[in-house]
Amino acid sequence: MLGSSRSPLTRNGPEVVLARLRRLAPLKPHDEALLATLKDWRHDPVNAELTHDLSSTPARYLVSGWAARIRWLADGRRQIVSFILPGDALGVSRRPQPRSQCTVVALTPVQTVDGQAVLRALDDPEHHEALIAAVALAAALDEAWMIEQIVRLGRLTAYERLAHLLLELRARLMMTGLSSFSQMPFPLTQEALADASGLSIVHVNRTIQQLRRDNLIELRGGQVRFLDPQALADIADFREPKVASQPSTTDTRQVAFNLL
Amino acid sequence: MLGSSRSPLTRNGPEVVLARLRRLAPLKPHDEALLATLKDWRHDPVNAELTHDLSSTPARYLVSGWAARIRWLADGRRQIVSFILPGDALGVSRRPQPRSQCTVVALTPVQTVDGQAVLRALDDPEHHEALIAAVALAAALDEAWMIEQIVRLGRLTAYERLAHLLLELRARLMMTGLSSFSQMPFPLTQEALADASGLSIVHVNRTIQQLRRDNLIELRGGQVRFLDPQALADIADFREPKVASQPSTTDTRQVAFNLL
DNA sequence: CGGTAGGTTGAACATCCTCAAACCCTGTGG
DNA sequence: CCACAGGGTTTGAGGATGTTCAACCTACCG
Numbered sequence: 268m269l270g271s272s273r274s275p276l277t278r279n280g281p282e283v284v285l286a287r288l289r290r291l292a293p294l295k296p297h298d299e300a301l302l303a304t305l306k307d308w309r310h311d312p313v314n315a316e317l318t319h320d321l322s323s324t325p326a327r328y329l330v331s332g333w334a335a336r337i338r339w340l341a342d343g344r345r346q347i348v349s350f351i352l353p354g355d356a357l358g359v360s361r362r363p364q365p366r367s368q369c370t371v372v373a374l375t376p377v378q379t380v381d382g383q384a385v386l387r388a389l390d391d392p393e394h395h396e397a398l399i400a401a402v403a404l405a406a407a408l409d410e411a412w413m414i415e416q417i418v419r420l421g422r423l424t425a426y427e428r429l430a431h432l433l434l435e436l437r438a439r440l441m442m443t444g445l446s447s448f449s450q451m452p453f454p455l456t457q458e459a460l461a462d463a464s465g466l467s468i469v470h471v472n473r474t475i476q477q478l479r480r481d482n483l484i485e486l487r488g489g490q491v492r493f494l495d496p497q498a499l500a501d502i503a504d505f506r507e508p509k510v511a512s513q514p515s516t517t518d519t520r521q522v523a524f525n526l527l
Numbered sequence: 528m529l530g531s532s533r534s535p536l537t538r539n540g541p542e543v544v545l546a547r548l549r550r551l552a553p554l555k556p557h558d559e560a561l562l563a564t565l566k567d568w569r570h571d572p573v574n575a576e577l578t579h580d581l582s583s584t585p586a587r588y589l590v591s592g593w594a595a596r597i598r599w600l601a602d603g604r605r606q607i608v609s610f611i612l613p614g615d616a617l618g619v620s621r622r623p624q625p626r627s628q629c630t631v632v633a634l635t636p637v638q639t640v641d642g643q644a645v646l647r648a649l650d651d652p653e654h655h656e657a658l659i660a661a662v663a664l665a666a667a668l669d670e671a672w673m674i675e676q677i678v679r680l681g682r683l684t685a686y687e688r689l690a691h692l693l694l695e696l697r698a699r700l701m702m703t704g705l706s707s708f709s710q711m712p713f714p715l716t717q718e719a720l721a722d723a724s725g726l727s728i729v730h731v732n733r734t735i736q737q738l739r740r741d742n743l744i745e746l747r748g749g750q751v752r753f754l755d756p757q758a759l760a761d762i763a764d765f766r767e768p769k770v771a772s773q774p775s776t777t778d779t780r781q782v783a784f785n786l787l
Numbered sequence: 788c789g790g791t792a793g794g795t796t797g798a799a800c801a802t803c804c805t806c807a808a809a810c811c812c813t814g815t816g817g
Numbered sequence: 818c819c820a821c822a823g824g825g826t827t828t829g830a831g832g833a834t835g836t837t838c839a840a841c842c843t844a845c846c847g
Contacts, residue, residue: 338678341764346681348674362622363667363770369674407623413673414608414629418598420680421606421725425803456825465681467804472827504601510623685835716793727836732795734835 279353281305281380283443284328287354288401290442291408291510298398301388307381317357317371317379324358326386332377333454335463336369347463349413350374350436354443359385360406375454404510411508412439420465423503425474428464431503433484433491438507453491539613541565541640543703544588547614550702551668551770552661561648561658567641577617577631577639584618586646592637593714595723596629607723609673610634610696614703619645620666635714664770671768672699680725683763685734688724691763693744693751698767713751 285302288294294302305328311317317334318324334351348369351357357371358364359382388395389402412435419431436453440446457475461468478484483499485492493499500506545562548554554562565588571577577594578584594611608629611617617631618624619642648655649662672695679691696713700706717735721728738744743759745752753759760766 338674340678340682344682346678348677362663368766368768403622410670410673413670413677414598417608417673417676417680418600418606420677421723422600422604458825462681468825469805469827470803473803476827506628508628718793728793729795729837730835736795 279331279443279445280378281328281330283330283354283445284380286443288398288405291404292397292401294397294401295395298388298395298401301384301395301398305380305382305384309379311373311377311379313373313376315373315377317373317377319370324364326359326382327357327379328359328382328385329353329355329357330378330380332373332375334371334373334377335459337372337462338369345462346465347459349409349416350439350463352436352439352443353445355409356382356402356405358382359402361386361389362406374459407510408508411510415508416463425464425466425470426477427503428466429460429471429474429478430483430499431505432460432464433493434496434499434503434505437491437493437496448496449493451491451493452489453486454489539591539703539705540638541588541590543590543614543705544640546703548658548661548665551664552657554657554661555655558648558655558658558661561644561655565640565642565644569639571633571637571639573633573636575633575637577633577637579630584624586619586642587617587639588619588642588645589613589615589617590638590640592633592635594631594633594637595719597632597722598629605722606725607719609669609676610699610723612696612699612703613705615669616642616662616665618642619662621646621649622666634719667770668768671770675768676723685724685726685730686737687763688726689720689731689734689738690743690759691765692720692724693753694756694759694763694765697751697753697756708756709753711751711753712749713746714749 281303284305285294285299288302289299308330309327317327317329329351331353333353336348336351338346338348340346351371357379385398385402388398392399415431415435419428423431437446437451440451441448445452455463457468457471460466460475461471464471466474475484475486479486482494483502484494541563544565545554545559548562549559568590569587577587577589589611591613593613596608596611597605598608599605611631617639645658645662648658652659675691675695679688683691697706697711700711701708705712715723717728717731720726720735721731724731726734735744735746739746742754743762744754
């Protein structure tokens, strides 16, 4: 169910990282080369902890499978803070990592590659201006999606929340070419959906059925089909966050420098 | 109600910025001097928009009063994404600003000072290593508090949410000396509390009464008194987020450089 | 003294949760 | 081939939690 061997879920490599960053800023050939050669592949099974947030976070990129940043409460309740999708970074940033007692857990089998090379490139603005800009924009986008999560949990109904969440995942996967306009792989259990949307499993189940009955989605076999993305977007007041690099007051070299 | 003229709310200046950053990293004298002389004071009344997020965000520090980052939905619902308290930055960062359609609005009369001088200092790691580290840690803390907000909205009950939110505000104000152990200024309306906690005004009102009846807080006249902070923390599973700068792989100068 | 913003209250209702059970699919072992 | 186990999904019933609407109260302010 978690993506057969020929599913898009399992057949990507560092090129998803490249695809994502390239869309955020036009990369130089040597930046692309750097990204394309990320290695030290690691495979982790479902439920593997990719990072304990207390220890220093390793700089890695998720290249296949889905993961989630999770916060546990003392009594066993848990909240998915954000999803981590192929192409997303884990700790590839010089900003100190906050993550109040969060853990990153694999929701499917995952593959990661080492991102130290990128981290090193960030120290060299002369040669990696564009890459640095892309990495910074990626971080800003991550933050924007966290804001979406707050709005979702705070002010949307169950029905709207799930519509909104599905659209977020679709938009993010489309950036790396892993979702098409009307179809995307969907390896999440209803329990994961519940923990992300702040609902109970049972209510997630019933709400999904409602979405199905309303002919908005089909959901089975690890795939979602979006029957009417625009209608979903209207229901959830979904607006894809955009980021733009801030206009600089200084010279170009400083800009790249700045973006971290 | 929003803080009489002798309330702590109205009598701070750039020193709250200094107090906050100093607590995050040991500053050099010339950094402290730089912060102490921030000027271009601006006063804004309640409900003033301090930033439209679409336009370029000005780099400023809030030095007195409270503000909030707010997201409006098409049908008039609104969600407070985060509170902005004295000492907090508005756009003092080189990371591009994401803020999916958010607005920063003054919840009380506020005073801000220009932060361009800090922004410029960020370009000069040689002389402002410590300041740069502090600014980066402040940004990381902001992010950590956003995670708290997600957990609050996603998995806490109304009762727990308000306890948790009050403790967050207390912890943040204590960093700048604006709250004591058991008492803090509290200029929020129940409407603002509702928009922050994802509840209705009516239910906020009733839940606060419950907290009062349980002898956990007193709340009147723009002040909260915490009768038993530890009990509140236990109820809400409140854990104050900590950030630490990431151990560096390179030399010290690079570290400061990195933290952005 | 009237207007307004914020706080409080009651009653009816909607949303969402819990508990418990059944069902379905898939993989495993006899 | 079948029985079984286990994870995930689905269903029903009852109840807790939170919302809505409408009214009223209070303090403050011109």
